[in-house]
Amino acid sequence: MRIDEIMTRNVRSIAPDDTLGTAAQIMWENDCGAVPVVEADGRLVGIVTDRDICMAAQLQGSPLHDSRVSSAMARDVKTCSPRDTPVTVQAIMQQNKIRRVPVVDDQGRLVGIVTLGDFAYLVSRNPDGADGMTWTAVAHTLAAVSQPRIARFAAGYTDRSSGRQNFPPNT
Amino acid sequence: MNSRFPKRNSSGSVLAELSQLRDELRVRLHLAGLEVRAQWESVEPKLLGLERSLEQQGEGAFEAAGELAVEVVKAFRDFSVRSQEGGPSRAPVHDVMRVRVYTCSPTDTLHRAAQIMWEKDCGCLPVIDSVRVVRAVITDRDVCMAALIQGVPLADARVSSAMSRSLTVCSPDDTLGAVEDVMRHSQIRRVPVVDADGVLVGMISLGDIARYLQPRMQQAPASVAQLLETLAGISEPRARPSVLPPPMV
Numbered sequence: 001m002r003i004d005e006i007m008t009r010n011v012r013s014i015a016p017d018d019t020l021g022t023a024a025q026i027m028w029e030n031d032c033g034a035v036p037v038v039e040a041d042g043r044l045v046g047i048v049t050d051r052d053i054c055m056a057a058q059l060q061g062s063p064l065h066d067s068r069v070s071s072a073m074a075r076d077v078k079t080c081s082p083r084d085t086p087v088t089v090q091a092i093m094q095q096n097k098i099r100r101v102p103v104v105d106d107q108g109r110l111v112g113i114v115t116l117g118d119f120a121y122l123v124s125r126n127p128d129g130a131d132g133m134t135w136t137a138v139a140h141t142l143a144a145v146s147q148p149r150i151a152r153f154a155a156g157y158t159d160r161s162s163g164r165q166n167f168p169p170n171t
Numbered sequence: 172m173n174s175r176f177p178k179r180n181s182s183g184s185v186l187a188e189l190s191q192l193r194d195e196l197r198v199r200l201h202l203a204g205l206e207v208r209a210q211w212e213s214v215e216p217k218l219l220g221l222e223r224s225l226e227q228q229g230e231g232a233f234e235a236a237g238e239l240a241v242e243v244v245k246a247f248r249d250f251s252v253r254s255q256e257g258g259p260s261r262a263p264v265h266d267v268m269r270v271r272v273y274t275c276s277p278t279d280t281l282h283r284a285a286q287i288m289w290e291k292d293c294g295c296l297p298v299i300d301s302v303r304v305v306r307a308v309i310t311d312r313d314v315c316m317a318a319l320i321q322g323v324p325l326a327d328a329r330v331s332s333a334m335s336r337s338l339t340v341c342s343p344d345d346t347l348g349a350v351e352d353v354m355r356h357s358q359i360r361r362v363p364v365v366d367a368d369g370v371l372v373g374m375i376s377l378g379d380i381a382r383y384l385q386p387r388m389q390q391a392p393a394s395v396a397q398l399l400e401t402l403a404g405i406s407e408p409r410a411r412p413s414v415l416p417p418p419m420v
Contacts (some may be wrong), residue, residue: 021322023316024316024319025316025319027312027315028316028319031302033182033312047289050311050312050315050316051311051312051315053292053315053318054288054311054312054315054318055285055289057285057287057314057315057318057324057325058281058282058285058286058289058314058325059289061282061324061325061326062324063318063322063323063324064318064319064322065322068335079410085271115406116402116406117402117403117406117407118406120399120400120403120406121403121406121407123399124310124399124400124403135392135395135396136388136389136395136397137396138399138402139381139384139385139388139395139399140385140388141400142377142378142381142398142402143378143381143382143384143385144278144376145378146376146378146379146381146382147378147382
């Protein structure tokens with residue numbers, strides 16, 4: 001099985017120069033918590049979440065339509081290929097403590113997104129495991145991504161917000 | 172003889188193993204519910220029958236009793252697995268919940284709520300009144316959407332304008348399985364834990380349950396299955412919001 005068989009296609013994306021207001025509007029309309037950020041040529045350059053927007057609004061103190069997506073997005077995005085197997089991508093999630101992975105083609109252009117929820121759905125419908133993907137592997141990943149960030153620092157994991165220059169360290 | 176049967180050269184040692192397993196399971200039964208007791212009552216007579224048959228016919232009859240012994244061993248192993256499966260999901264919330272919970276009040280500004288979320292690295296705060304009764308919860312997503320809809324800096328908006336209008340809570344005595352049902356049904360991953368008066372005593376998330384199950388997963392496939400059903404249910408897209416936010420100013 002390949003990731004492009006289970007990923008969500010036609011993902012709504014946003015440009016780095018768009019405002020956080022537009023990003024929040026997309027999240028509202030699509031009931032999603034993350035929007036991939038792409039350049040005009042379709043290349044993925046970041047991802048912005050509802051939490052990022054909340055924190056940017058708090059730190060910048062301005063209305064959302066006065067802030068650019070580029071000021072709040074995470075730039076160090078872990079991605080996968082449409083040809084990867086679910087097992088590979090689930091390992092990426094577990095290692096990096098992330099629940100969403102954008103899918104990009106060989107040119108780095110966004111083609112979809114896959115979430116831990118997709119994997120949970122996949123194994124829930126395939127009780128004997130789906131193509132090497134086991135119940136326990138997905139459950140372990142859920143436990144890993146739910147680990148508090150402070151504990152992740154203590155365990156030596158890198159934090160994905162390190163790509164955000166404008167965010168002060170957590171003090 | 173059936174190859175699944177443990178490699179033993181004497182029926183006595185097999186019986187000793189079964190008896191020991193029975194004693195362990197009897198201890199576990201004290202902790203288990205009625206459903207497991209019913210299963211036990213169907214399993215235990217099989218061992219009694221085997222013991223009696225071997226007693227009557229002596230050591231030499233072991234080969235003859237082989238098939239029966241295989242059946243008994245399988246029944247005991249199945250029971251052992253199943254009796255544990257009920258375990259983790261039946262644990263009470265108070266064994267798993269977090270008791271150090273950061274909160275805010277309805278009159279706090281969204282700026283203050285977001286600051287607490289940032290400093291304490293959490294995405295969800297129970298909103299409590301002066302006697303710590305939970306009135307609502309507010310998430311980072313709620314703050315994000317309030318900032319969109321209200322179009323003002325967070326310092327100019329109150330928590331009461333953005334917090335959830337429906338409240339789902341659980342009791343510390345609820346089982347993990349029951350809380351997961353609530354999460355799946357309401358499509359939420361975090362639930363405040365309150366006492367009989369509605370006073371906040373803790374917070375429990377699907378992630379907390381996952382971490383609690385982690386060291387027990389191999390013995391509890393049913394609990395893991397339920398966890399993933401819950402995650403899949405929560406992650407399913409909700410119906411599209413019927414009301415769109417007003418156009419941005």
